[in-house]
Amino acid sequence: MTDTFNRSGASPPEPKTGAKIVEPTYEGDFVLDGPLRLECGRSLDCPTLHYAVYGRLNAARDNAVLVCHALSGSALVGSWWPEVFAPGAVLSLKHDFVICINMLGSCYGSTGPGSVNPETGQLYGPDFPLVGVRDNVRAQARLLDSLGIRKLRLTLGGSIGGMQALDWTILHPDRVERALIVGVTPLSAMGLALNHLQRQAIQHDPEWDGGRYLPQRPPRRGLALARQIAMISYKSAPLFDERFGRHPNRSGEDPWAADGAHGGLTGGRFDIAGYLDYQGQRFIERFDANAYLAILRAMDTWDPLRGYESPQQAFGRIKAALSFIGISSDWLFPADEVRRFAESVRAAGAQADYREMKSEHGHDAFLAEQAELVRLLQ
Amino acid sequence: MTDTFNRSGASPPEPKTGAKIVEPTYEGDFVLDGPLRLECGRSLDCPTLHYAVYGRLNAARDNAVLVCHALSGSALVGSWWPEVFAPGAVLSLKHDFVICINMLGSCYGSTGPGSVNPETGQLYGPDFPLVGVRDNVRAQARLLDSLGIRKLRLTLGGSIGGMQALDWTILHPDRVERALIVGVTPLSAMGLALNHLQRQAIQHDPEWDGGRYLPQRPPRRGLALARQIAMISYKSAPLFDERFGRHPNRSGEDPWAADGAHGGLTGGRFDIAGYLDYQGQRFIERFDANAYLAILRAMDTWDPLRGYESPQQAFGRIKAALSFIGISSDWLFPADEVRRFAESVRAAGAQADYREMKSEHGHDAFLAEQAELVRLLQ
Numbered sequence: 115m116t117d118t119f120n121r122s123g124a125s126p127p128e129p130k131t132g133a134k135i136v137e138p139t140y141e142g143d144f145v146l147d148g149p150l151r152l153e154c155g156r157s158l159d160c161p162t163l164h165y166a167v168y169g170r171l172n173a174a175r176d177n178a179v180l181v182c183h184a185l186s187g188s189a190l191v192g193s194w195w196p197e198v199f200a201p202g203a204v205l206s207l208k209h210d211f212v213i214c215i216n217m218l219g220s221c222y223g224s225t226g227p228g229s230v231n232p233e234t235g236q237l238y239g240p241d242f243p244l245v246g247v248r249d250n251v252r253a254q255a256r257l258l259d260s261l262g263i264r265k266l267r268l269t270l271g272g273s274i275g276g277m278q279a280l281d282w283t284i285l286h287p288d289r290v291e292r293a294l295i296v297g298v299t300p301l302s303a304m305g306l307a308l309n310h311l312q313r314q315a316i317q318h319d320p321e322w323d324g325g326r327y328l329p330q331r332p333p334r335r336g337l338a339l340a341r342q343i344a345m346i347s348y349k350s351a352p353l354f355d356e357r358f359g360r361h362p363n364r365s366g367e368d369p370w371a372a373d374g375a376h377g378g379l380t381g382g383r384f385d386i387a388g389y390l391d392y393q394g395q396r397f398i399e400r401f402d403a404n405a406y407l408a409i410l411r412a413m414d415t416w417d418p419l420r421g422y423e424s425p426q427q428a429f430g431r432i433k434a435a436l437s438f439i440g441i442s443s444d445w446l447f448p449a450d451e452v453r454r455f456a457e458s459v460r461a462a463g464a465q466a467d468y469r470e471m472k473s474e475h476g477h478d479a480f481l482a483e484q485a486e487l488v489r490l491l492q
Numbered sequence: 493m494t495d496t497f498n499r500s501g502a503s504p505p506e507p508k509t510g511a512k513i514v515e516p517t518y519e520g521d522f523v524l525d526g527p528l529r530l531e532c533g534r535s536l537d538c539p540t541l542h543y544a545v546y547g548r549l550n551a552a553r554d555n556a557v558l559v560c561h562a563l564s565g566s567a568l569v570g571s572w573w574p575e576v577f578a579p580g581a582v583l584s585l586k587h588d589f590v591i592c593i594n595m596l597g598s599c600y601g602s603t604g605p606g607s608v609n610p611e612t613g614q615l616y617g618p619d620f621p622l623v624g625v626r627d628n629v630r631a632q633a634r635l636l637d638s639l640g641i642r643k644l645r646l647t648l649g650g651s652i653g654g655m656q657a658l659d660w661t662i663l664h665p666d667r668v669e670r671a672l673i674v675g676v677t678p679l680s681a682m683g684l685a686l687n688h689l690q691r692q693a694i695q696h697d698p699e700w701d702g703g704r705y706l707p708q709r710p711p712r713r714g715l716a717l718a719r720q721i722a723m724i725s726y727k728s729a730p731l732f733d734e735r736f737g738r739h740p741n742r743s744g745e746d747p748w749a750a751d752g753a754h755g756g757l758t759g760g761r762f763d764i765a766g767y768l769d770y771q772g773q774r775f776i777e778r779f780d781a782n783a784y785l786a787i788l789r790a791m792d793t794w795d796p797l798r799g800y801e802s803p804q805q806a807f808g809r810i811k812a813a814l815s816f817i818g819i820s821s822d823w824l825f826p827a828d829e830v831r832r833f834a835e836s837v838r839a840a841g842a843q844a845d846y847r848e849m850k851s852e853h854g855h856d857a858f859l860a861e862q863a864e865l866v867r868l869l870q
Contacts, residue, residue, distance in 0.1 A: 377618030
C-alpha cells in the first residue's frame with residue numbers, strides 16, 4: 115500500500131511545552147485482516163492502523179494503557195504529551211505499556227483520504243467514507259486483540275481523544291478499568307458552527323478541487339485559514355489579551371499605515387494576526403486538508419447516545435471508573451458543559467467524577483499546560 | 493459621481509424584529525466642499541455622505557440626535573432600529589430631529605471602495621484609504637455644520653456605531669449633551685483575531701482579485717464566509733444551543749449519511765450550518781466585500797486614546813453625560829470589559845454610567861432585542 119500524503123515528509127505535532135520528547139519502544143503498522151464495517155453503511159477494506167508503543171507489556175498483559183489523540187495528533191504520544199510520562203505523573207514507562215493509535219482518516223500513517231483505495235487503485239480523496247469515533251474504537255480493538263491485550267488498565271484522551279476514550283468504555287465495557295476524558299462533550303451548536311466555518315475555508319480554496327487535489331498542490335490557504343479559525347476556539351480571550359493585546363505585529367508592522375499589502379483596505383497586522391498567520395503556516399507543513407475534513411466529520415457526528423434508547427442504556431453499560439476533566443477557560447467545550455455531561459453519565463448509572471483544570475489556555479490547556487493536567491490527575 | 497456598488501440594487505438591512513419600518517422625512521447626499529484629510533495621512537477628495545433624517549429640526553436647532561450605525565448598517569435607522577422610535581422609547585418623531593449618516597467606506601451611498609475615485613476616474617477598489625472612526629466623525633460634523641446644527645441633544649450607537657458616538661464626545665466636546673454607547677470597547681485581541689479571519693475569507697476568494705473585482709463578479713463565497721464568521725461572534729453559544737442544538741438541518745439533511753455533496757468528507761448539514769449558510773447568502777445580496785474590508789479596518793484601528801498622552805487628556809475633554817451599555821451574553825465585546833471601559837472613562841474625569849442588558853442574543857442583542865434595550869434606556 116502506497117500512502118502519498120501519509121508520511122510524505124510531514125512531521126508530527128511537537129510538544130507545546132519545553133519538555134523532552136519521549137521516544138517510543140516501537141512504532142509500526144497493523145493491517146486489519148478484512149473489511150472494517152462502518153456505522154455509515156460503507157466499509158474500509160483492510161485499513162492500516164499506524165501505532166506507537168511505550169514501555170513493555172508484562173507477562174499478565176494487564177498493564178496496557180491506550181492514549182487517544184486529538185484532531186491533529188499522531189500515534190507519537192511521547193512527542194505531543196511528554197509530561198504525562200514524567201516520573202510520578204500519569205503514565206509510567208516502567209510499569210505501563212502505553213499504546214497510541216493514529217486515527218483512521220488522519221495523515222500520520224493510518225488509512226485516510228490520502229491513502230490508496232484498494233478497490234480503485236486511486237487515492238481515496240473525497241471518496242473516503244465517514245469513519246466515526248466508534249468505527250475507530252472498533253478498529254483499535256482489533257489491533258489490541260492482535261497484541262493479545264484483553265483489558266486496558268486505563269484509556270485517556272483530550273478533545274476527540276476523549277470521545278474515543280469514552281466510547282471505549284461503552285462499546286467494550288469489559289475491557290477498560292478506568293478512563294480519563296479531558297475537555298469534551300458532544301459538540302455544541304457553537305462547536306458545530308466552528309467546524310462548519312473550517313470546512314468551508316478548505317472547500318472554498320480552488321486548490322481543494324472537490325477533494326481531488328494532488329499531494330504537491332494542496333489547498334494551503336484554505337487549510338491555513340481553517341487552522342486559524344480552530345486556534346481562536348482552542349485559546350481563550352484573556353490569554354490572547356495577555357499575550358497580544360492590541361500590539362502591532364512584533365515583526366514590525368503598522369496597523370495604522372495608510373497602505374498595507376493590498377492598498378488601503380488592509381494595513382499592517384496586529385500581533386494577534388501575525389500569530390494566527392504563523393500558526394496557519396506551520397500547520398500546512400504538517401497536515402493534510404482532506405484528513406482535516408475527515409476528522410472534523412468524526413467529531414461532528416459523535417454522539418455516544420446515538421442508537422441507544424436512553425442514557426441508561428448507553429452509559430449504564432459502562433463498568434470503568436470515569437473521570438471527566440473540564441478546563442476553566444475552554445469555550446469550545448465549556449467546563450460547565452463537561453461537568454453537566456459527567457453528571458448525566460453518572461445519573462445514567464456509571465461511576466464518574468468531575469475535576470476542573472484552572473487555566474487561561476482554553477481548550478488547548480491539556481496540551482499547553484500538561485504539568486497542570488498531571489497535577490490534577492495525581 | 494457614479495457609484496457602481498453603492499445603490500446597485502443592494503437593499504439595506506431589514507429590522508431583525510417584527511416591528512414596522514419608520515420612514516425617513518428626507519434621504520439624500522451631502523458632498524464635502526473640498527478634501528477630507530484623514531488621520532492616515534491621505535485624503536478623500538470631496539467625499540459624499542449619504543444620510544437620512546427623521547422628524548423636524550426645531551427653530552432653536554437644539555433637538556438633533558445623531559444615530560451612528562454598525563458595520564453593515566445604513567443611514568436608514570428607521571429600517572434597522574425601528575423600536576427605538578416607538579412611542580415613549582428613546583427617540584421621538586414628534587420632538588427629535590434624528591439624523592443617521594452612512595459611514596465612509598460603506599456601500600449604502602457614502603463614498604467607499606465601490607465609488608469612483610475623482611483623481612483617477614476609476615473605482616477606488618483597493619486604493620480606498622484607511623478612513624478611521626475619527627475621520628468619519630469629522631466628516632459627519634461638516635454635514636451637521638451644513639444643516640446649521642451646532643449641538644446634538646444625543647448621539648448613540650452600538651458596536652462601531654458606539655465607537656463613533658464616543659469619539660463625537662471627545663473630538664467635539666461642546667457639541668454633544670449626552671451619548672449612549674452600546675456593546676463596545678476598543679477591540680480586544682480576540683476581536684482583532686475574528687476580524688483577521690474575516691478579512692482572509694474575503695481575500696482568499698479568487699474572485700476578490702486583489703480588490704479589483706468587477707461589480708458583476710464579486711467575491712461571493714469569501715464574503716459569505718466572512719459573514720458566517722462574524723455571525724458566530726454576534727450570537728451566543730446558549731442561543732445557538734437553544735435554537736439549533738445538534739439537530740440536522742431543518743430542510744432535511746442527514747449529518748450521518750455516508751456521502752454528502754462532496755463524497756464522504758462532507759455529510760448532510762446540521763441545523764446551525766444551514767442557518768449560517770443562509771445568513772451568508774442573504775448578506776452577499778446586500779453588501780460589498782471591499783466595503784466590508786474598509787469598515788473592518790476602521791473598527792480594528794479604533795483607539796480613543798491614540799494620539800493623547802493619557803486617558804485624562806482624552807476622556808477628560810468630554811462634557812457629555814455618557815452611558816455605556818454592556819450585553820450580558822456578548823462575547824465579542826464582553827459586558828465586563830464594557831463595564832471596565834466605562835469605569836476607565838469615568839476615572840479619567842468624564843461623567844459616565846454603566847448599564848447591562850440581559851439577553852441571550854450576544855452582541856447582536858442591540859438589534860435583535862430592541863425592546864429590551866429601550867426598556868433599559870428609559
